[in-house]
Amino acid sequence: MSLLGEKCVRCGVRTKNLYQVKPTCPSCVEHIKLVLASAREIRRACPADGSELAKEVVHGVIIDRCPACKGVWLDAGEMERMNEDVAAEVWKTAAFARTPFG
Ligand SMILES: [Zn+2]
Ligand SMILES: [Zn+2]
Secondary structure, three states: OOOOOEEOOOOOOEEOOEEOOEEOOHHHHHHHHHHHHHHHOOOOEOOOOOOEOEEEEEOOEEEEEOOOOOOEEOOHHHHHHOOHHHHHHHHHOOOOOOOOOO
């Protein structure tokens, strides 16, 4: 291993941190853990069309995204865990979130 560490397998940043024997920077380790945690969460149905929501990790927050209508659904606490910048980013990608039917 070089003095600067190896390249993170996920984002390419130099890191000396290891996760499951692969060089992985601490922020990517957090992301991977969240993705793993989200996989264990109960999947919910889209309130609009009943499709099974897919779990996504956006800036450290687990969100439910509907593959059919692209709506994003958040638990009450999930929004509060985001800072404003992150929330703006999420809503930018979630133009159809929480729009009334039709
Ligand atoms: Zn990384
Ligand atoms: Zn939907």
